[in-house]
Amino acid sequence: MACPYPLHRRQIETILLAWGMPEAHAARTADVLGWADLHGVESHGISMLVEYDMRFRAGRLKMDPEFKVVRETPVSILVDGGGGMGHVAFAMAVDAAIEKAKVSGIAVASVRNSSHFGAVGYFTNLAAQAGLIGMGATSAAGIRVAPTNGAEARLGTDPWSFAAPSTDKNPFLLDMATTTVAYGKIRNKMNENVSMPLGWGTDNEGRPTTDPLDVTRRGGFMSPLGGTPEGASYKGYGLSVMVNILSSCLSGSTLITDPMHTKKPKGFDIGHFFLALDPKLFREAGEFEADVGTLCAALRSTKPVEEGKPVMVAGDPQWKMAEERLRDGIPIGKGLRAKLIAVAQAAGVEWLLDGLDSEQAAQGRPELAGS
Amino acid sequence: MACPYPLHRRQIETILLAWGMPEAHAARTADVLGWADLHGVESHGISMLVEYDMRFRAGRLKMDPEFKVVRETPVSILVDGGGGMGHVAFAMAVDAAIEKAKVSGIAVASVRNSSHFGAVGYFTNLAAQAGLIGMGATSAAGIRVAPTNGAEARLGTDPWSFAAPSTDKNPFLLDMATTTVAYGKIRNKMNENVSMPLGWGTDNEGRPTTDPLDVTRRGGFMSPLGGTPEGASYKGYGLSVMVNILSSCLSGSTLITDPMHTKKPKGFDIGHFFLALDPKLFREAGEFEADVGTLCAALRSTKPVEEGKPVMVAGDPQWKMAEERLRDGIPIGKGLRAKLIAVAQAAGVEWLLDGLDSEQAAQGRPELAGS
Numbered sequence: 001m002a003c004p005y006p007l008h009r010r011q012i013e014t015i016l017l018a019w020g021m022p023e024a025h026a027a028r029t030a031d032v033l034g035w036a037d038l039h040g041v042e043s044h045g046i047s048m049l050v051e052y053d054m055r056f057r058a059g060r061l062k063m064d065p066e067f068k069v070v071r072e073t074p075v076s077i078l079v080d081g082g083g084g085m086g087h088v089a090f091a092m093a094v095d096a097a098i099e100k101a102k103v104s105g106i107a108v109a110s111v112r113n114s115s116h117f118g119a120v121g122y123f124t125n126l127a128a129q130a131g132l133i134g135m136g137a138t139s140a141a142g143i144r145v146a147p148t149n150g151a152e153a154r155l156g157t158d159p160w161s162f163a164a165p166s167t168d169k170n171p172f173l174l175d176m177a178t179t180t181v182a183y184g185k186i187r188n189k190m191n192e193n194v195s196m197p198l199g200w201g202t203d204n205e206g207r208p209t210t211d212p213l214d215v216t217r218r219g220g221f222m223s224p225l226g227g228t229p230e231g232a233s234y235k236g237y238g239l240s241v242m243v244n245i246l247s248s249c250l251s252g253s254t255l256i257t258d259p260m261h262t263k264k265p266k267g268f269d270i271g272h273f274f275l276a277l278d279p280k281l282f283r284e285a286g287e288f289e290a291d292v293g294t295l296c297a298a299l300r301s302t303k304p305v306e307e308g309k310p311v312m313v314a315g316d317p318q319w320k321m322a323e324e325r326l327r328d329g330i331p332i333g334k335g336l337r338a339k340l341i342a343v344a345q346a347a348g349v350e351w352l353l354d355g356l357d358s359e360q361a362a363q364g365r366p367e368l369a370g371s
Numbered sequence: 372m373a374c375p376y377p378l379h380r381r382q383i384e385t386i387l388l389a390w391g392m393p394e395a396h397a398a399r400t401a402d403v404l405g406w407a408d409l410h411g412v413e414s415h416g417i418s419m420l421v422e423y424d425m426r427f428r429a430g431r432l433k434m435d436p437e438f439k440v441v442r443e444t445p446v447s448i449l450v451d452g453g454g455g456m457g458h459v460a461f462a463m464a465v466d467a468a469i470e471k472a473k474v475s476g477i478a479v480a481s482v483r484n485s486s487h488f489g490a491v492g493y494f495t496n497l498a499a500q501a502g503l504i505g506m507g508a509t510s511a512a513g514i515r516v517a518p519t520n521g522a523e524a525r526l527g528t529d530p531w532s533f534a535a536p537s538t539d540k541n542p543f544l545l546d547m548a549t550t551t552v553a554y555g556k557i558r559n560k561m562n563e564n565v566s567m568p569l570g571w572g573t574d575n576e577g578r579p580t581t582d583p584l585d586v587t588r589r590g591g592f593m594s595p596l597g598g599t600p601e602g603a604s605y606k607g608y609g610l611s612v613m614v615n616i617l618s619s620c621l622s623g624s625t626l627i628t629d630p631m632h633t634k635k636p637k638g639f640d641i642g643h644f645f646l647a648l649d650p651k652l653f654r655e656a657g658e659f660e661a662d663v664g665t666l667c668a669a670l671r672s673t674k675p676v677e678e679g680k681p682v683m684v685a686g687d688p689q690w691k692m693a694e695e696r697l698r699d700g701i702p703i704g705k706g707l708r709a710k711l712i713a714v715a716q717a718a719g720v721e722w723l724l725d726g727l728d729s730e731q732a733a734q735g736r737p738e739l740a741g742s
Contacts, residue, residue: 075446075477076652106446108477110653133616150673150682162613164620172616174609181603197601199570206676225606230568231598232552238545238685241670242533245504245543249535249662250653257669281447282481282621291620298628299612302521305577311521314609 002329003353009034011344011352012046018347019056020063021085029087032118037330040321041175043184044119047336051116052085053343061085062267067092070112075104078251079111083267086117086138090272094123098130101276108275112251115268116141121175121318123274124163128171131289133277134163139247139270141262145179146221148234151206153221156256157182158243163315165279167286167293173315178240180227190216199227246273373700374724380405382715382723383417389718390427391434392456400458403489408701411692412546414555415490418707422487423456424714432456433638438463441483446475449622450482454638457488457509461643465494469501472647479646483622486639487512492546492689494645495534499542502660504648505534510618510641512633516550517592519605522577524592525628528553529614534686536650538657538664544686549611551598561587570598617644 013030021029037045055061065084069077077096081089093109100107117123120136127134140156147154157177164172180200189196190212203209204219208228214220225236244256253271254261262268279288302311332340332353344351374382384401392400408416426432436455440448448467452460464480471478488494491507498505511527518525528548535543551571560567561583574580575590579599585591596607615627624642625632633639650659673682703711703724715722 071653073476073652075475078653104446105444106477106479108648108652133621147670147673147682149676149680150670151676152674154670154673162609162616164613164616172612174606174613176603176606176609180597197599199598199602206674225603226551226596227570227598227602228568231570231602232547232596234683234685235545235547235596238533238547241543241666241684242535242545244666245533245535245663249659249666250504250650252654252658252662255662255666255669257666277479279621281444281479282442282449283623287623288620291623291626292616295612295615295620295626295628298626299518299521299525302518302525303523303577305520305522309520311518312605313612314605 002325002331004329005034005038005326007352008037008046008330011340012049014349014352015049015344015347016063018349019061022064025064025088028091029085029118032087032091032122035122036119038322038325039119039121039318040325041119041121041318043182046332046340048116048118049343050336050339053346057346060267065089072096075100075107077107077109079109081111081114081267083113083269084115086111086114086270086272089114090117090123090138090274093272094126094136094274094276097274097276098127098132101127101132101278102130105278105281106276109273110251111272111274112253113266113269114253114272115270117272119175120159120161121163121173121315124161124175125171125173127276128163128165128173130276131165131278133165133279134161135273135275135277136161137243137246137273139244139253139256139272141268141270143256143261144183144222145224145240146202146206148224148226148229148237149206151202151204154257155224155237155240155244157222158240158247160239160243164292165289166296167289168296170315170319172292172296172313173318175314175318176225178225178236178243179222180225180236181222183222186212186215186222197227199223199231199233243273247271373696373702375700376405376409376697378723379408379417379701382711383420385720385723386420386715386718387434389720390432393435396435396459399462400456400489403458403462403493406493407490409693409696410490410492410689411696412490412492412689414553417703417711419487419489420714421707421710424717428717431638436460443467446471446478448478448480450480452482452485452638454484454640455486457482457485457641457643460485461488461494461509461645464643465497465507465645465647468645468647469498469503472498472503472649473501476649476652477647480644481622482643482645483624484637484640485624485643486641488643490546491530491532492534492544492686495532495546496542496544498647499534499536499544501647502536502649504536504650505532506644506646506648507532508614508617508644510615510624510627510643512639512641513554514627514632515554515593516595516608516611517573517577519595519597519600519608520577522573522575526595526608526611526615527627528593529611529618531610531614535663536660537667538660539667541686541690543663543667543684544689546685546689547596549596549607549614550593551596551607552593554593557583557586557593568598570594570602570604614644618642 065082124134201215226233251271436453495505597604622642
């Protein structure tokens with residue numbers, strides 16, 4: 001069963017409102033989380049409400065934080081997220097950087113004293129929709145990744161995103177953790193009782209393993225992109241440190257290697273980074289977008305390894321998914337559904353996502369234009 | 372046998388001068404190539420003269436190009452490299468971006484109509500030495516990398532570099548091809564007659580292989596970082612496209628997927644990208660550098676997998692190498708030495724690097740300060 005996007009998004013919004021989030025903040029946060037589910041980034045959508053609910057009950061989710069612009073120039077903005085959720089704090093910084101880049105050609109935003117903000121691709125896509133190149137990154141709360149040749153977790157999944165406008169219907173949109181895979185993929189292999197490819201993780205002594213239980217149950221670690229020292233994991237590790245430098249060192253947030261990371265009274269103190277760049281600094285209007293479109297089309301035309309499995313470019317799977325889900329609705333698995341119903345009940349709001357059939361889902365569609 | 376750095380650098384310079392390069396250009400190009408050898412990036416140092424010599428004899432190396440500033444704003448510069456070698460064209464753009472970033476807080480440089488410029492880490496390190504964050508990238512001449520799920524080469528090694536100043540003696544310096552490994556590593560496995568790790572390359576149908584001959588002799592391809600679809604090579608592939616978008620689409624250089632790539636009469640038409648960012652947009656003087664130093668120190672203190680093989684951060688192996696080579700000189704292997712002697716002879720310049728012993732090497736050292 002799948003539910004139409006507008007209802008899905010509205011369910012997120014009603015729970016946030018019930019937790020005491022101001023209306024404008026709840027609307028934007030629901031946009032960010034709903035976008036993730038719509039585009040198939042399910043790890044960063046409505047499922048996050050289960051985690052947020054735990055934080056909310058633990059008194060660790062400030063629903064009405066005071067955002068402050070700490071520093072500002074024509075090419076930069078530094079926002080203090082007030083110890084709240086990250087979606088709206090980051091959106092405020094991103095929106096400002098986009099406006100500044102439209103005027104100055106380039107602008108950079110930094111956010112400190114924030115927390116989880118959803119999928120970074122939502123934000124770099126905003127830049128691309130405005131005709132700009134977008135780069136985004138954030139430091140992480142969870143410490144799960146061992147550096148190359150290391151036998152201790154020191155880093156997070158530390159995502160990096162890059163978006164560029166294109167004459168294609170949709171932008172080029174890369175949104176990647178700097179680990180080989182997401183933790184959920186390792187957990188899924190454990191649940192299926194099968195081994196995982198070498199390079200996804202290590203045992204608790206930092207040695208590459210194919211047993212998912214080494215990571216999930218025996219104190220092992222996730223691996224940086226590249227997977228093993230032989231596979232050049234120092235590159236994924238280096239990108240992860242780059243993300244931490246841009247997100248934490250630049251904003252003045254607590255370093256992930258600091259013993260007080262996520263433990264300070266003021267909140268999670270996660271840092272974010274964003275950059276917007278106008279191609280018209282270098283090209284005539286439309287030339288850049290045409291080149292990106294041409295490059296992506298050439299890559300898609302590459303002879304495939306397997307017939308019927310065409311070469312794609314970053315973003316293609318997400319745009320295709322969004323098209324399908326706008327038409328057919330967004331599915332929620334049984335296990336997650338039960339957890340979300342409990343979250344809604346605890347918040348005292350109505351559960352809106354009870355299995356609609358596809359006709360009802362279709363009826364939900366027209367609302368999207370106004371959302 | 373190893374030769375002192377100043378002599379090594381001087382040998383590069385004499386050959387470039389003999390080819391007709393203006394003095395100032397030859398000095399800077401020798402700095403860039405010498406830096407690479409000094410820091411152990413041997414693929415991008417004096418060994419390049421063998422390749423350049425072939426291009427020179429083929430009339431494809433313009434030694435006295437006219438560089439033009441095509442567009443300029445307080446935060447950007449676009450340089451036309453005049454179809455010449457890339458080192459000085461890129462250096463001109465990088466130097467300008469660094470000066471602009473010191474004033475505006477951030478600046479971006481783009482170069483078109485250029486060619487190979489050496490190691491991108493040389494340039495991002497310049498930003499870090501000036502107290503700025505540096506990002507750099509370039510498109511490539513060689514087409515050797517198949518996209519994820521592709522059975523044709525479409526991309527190059529497409530390097531990305533990121534540098535950040537630190538309270539450490541040296542900056543954080545990541546300089547990486549977006550492929551799993553350099554082509555030379557695959558060739559070395561072939562020469563040793565041993566298999567290579569899965570993820571370094573594919574056969575000519577795009578299927579992962581451990582036989583280096585599949586890549587070097589049977590028409591196979593290099594793999595993007597991640598190595599295989601299961602190892603998330605779409606991330607390395609995505610980074611490679613990002614590098615092409617920033618280097619080629621932004622500058623207006625010929626796309627690597629264009630049939631006329633490197634074949635246009637005006638030259639190789641390779642594009643480069645550089646960005647400089649002043650941390651003082653967000654932090655008080657010294658705070659950012661202190662955080663980078665603290666982060667790197669914490670990472671180095673990670674419990675290692677193998678005793679005696681400590682965890683490093685990006686740049687550490689290069690700084691260590693430079694210290695050793697400043698002291699002991701720069702070695703050149705027999706095979707390369709023979710080729711370089713032929714290049715020097717063809718250029719009609721003296722061969723300066725005849726096996727000095729370590730005492731002579733030590734005597735060469737004082738010259739460095741003035742170089």
